[in-house]
Amino acid sequence: MRLQGKVAIVTGAASGIGRATAVAFAREGARVGVTDINLAGAEATAAAIGEAALALRLDVTDEAAWAEATATTIKRFDKLDSLANVAGIGFPGTIMDLTIDHWNKMIAVNLTGVMLGCQAAIRAISETGGSGAIVNVSSLAGLVGISDVAGYCASKGGVTTLSKSVALYCAERRLPIRCVSVHPTYVDSEMLDPVADAIGNREAMVAAMASLVPMGRIAKPEDIANAILFAVSDEAAMLSGSPLIIDGAQLAGPSSAHTKG
């Protein structure tokens, strides 16, 4: 098993990518702090995993809550090796539609939450003699601009470069901690529910999104969890600071449609 003897914390683990990541980690032998702001959801994920999971409520924007979550995880599992910062939120809106409330919420959860997680994890991993990686879930929107999700782009772009900065910090100090950003395209998870509700037809929404992906489908949470698993495992021992793009070729370039009239 690829994470035998390892301890990890996963945020946003009540649903979607976070839940799939916690399950993948446990399947490969890790003990997992399953965290979410929705404690009942975290408990459901932890119950599905069994004894290797500890459910915790964690508001990633709360610095004190991070200290408590890492301390509780270490108390139960003795150490920490890795952190998957998955928790995130999205509100649509162009630069001109964006409200300050939505902007502040996205920056708080998607960017400040990741920053606090990196700080807490570096401390906890160092103090307990662990070794592993911090994996931050960014997005295609953290690599390119999309006009109707301006705030989301800004928050995820911050995650991309913060991850590089954290990778260099750890490398320069010879800390046994790598930092990797992961960039999914659309993922068929609960995070799309509000968009589906707004459109009124989930199937049509998924089909429209799939039409933008050269592989012809959108991602499943497990597709992203597999990449996060690879990134935290010792198999990725020299992978740090670089992005892992899981997008069915969406960013590879324009399609040949323009030559087909």
Next chain:
Amino acid sequence: MGRVSTKVIIVTGAAAGLGAAIAKRLTEEGATVIRTDIAAGEGIIRQDVADEAGWKALIAETMAKHGRIDGLVNNAGISSSKSPMDPEGAELEDWRRINTVNVESVFLGCKYAMPAIAKGGGGAIVNMSSIGALVPTPFIAAYGASKAAVAQFTRSLALHCCEKNYAIRCNSVHPGQVRTPMHDVLIARTAAEHGISAEDAAQAFLTKVPMKTWQEAVDIANAVLFLVSDEARFITGTAVIVDGGMSLTN
């Protein structure tokens, strides 16, 4: 069950260095690996990857023997030449040789393996690029340019496969500083050019890597394993950089 059990995968340049490590890792995880190299070796099929007829024969023989091809790892490559390797001093003949071996071979391998992989329901192609495709390499100009071409071709290939519904994923892998026979040659040459010891030349390379450790060939092999495995089923048209942070600071 290994992670690539039942898969038949061709690995070029498999006699030494990265190719040998990739072939070993894929074999450990259950794959049937077809190892090719221009050099002789145990279990190696001799192949000049720049030879078109050789590719046709290799694909036909593999299909005849195994009935399917699920993956191709275009790993064979060269970096050095007799003439200087900077843009001003390099000789055209050497420029062409490096691009023939590093770029034309990748094109040929993909061209002839693609239909065979598609016929069996799909699979994955991994093309070995380099950090030299991401940062300038004035001391090995042709090599860097050839590896950038590989990365760009890989993205086109990925989109082509999507558009043709071939279910073949195509990605490039970019190692940083791995101590392989190819890398030893580069260090020896750098040492000679600067009148320093090989050890000092090696240290000069190492200072460019934030993690301050040489990569092992298995670090690259593990990335290739992930990409050819079904775990990476949604990853195509992208570049996986395994460089100990080197592309962040150079």
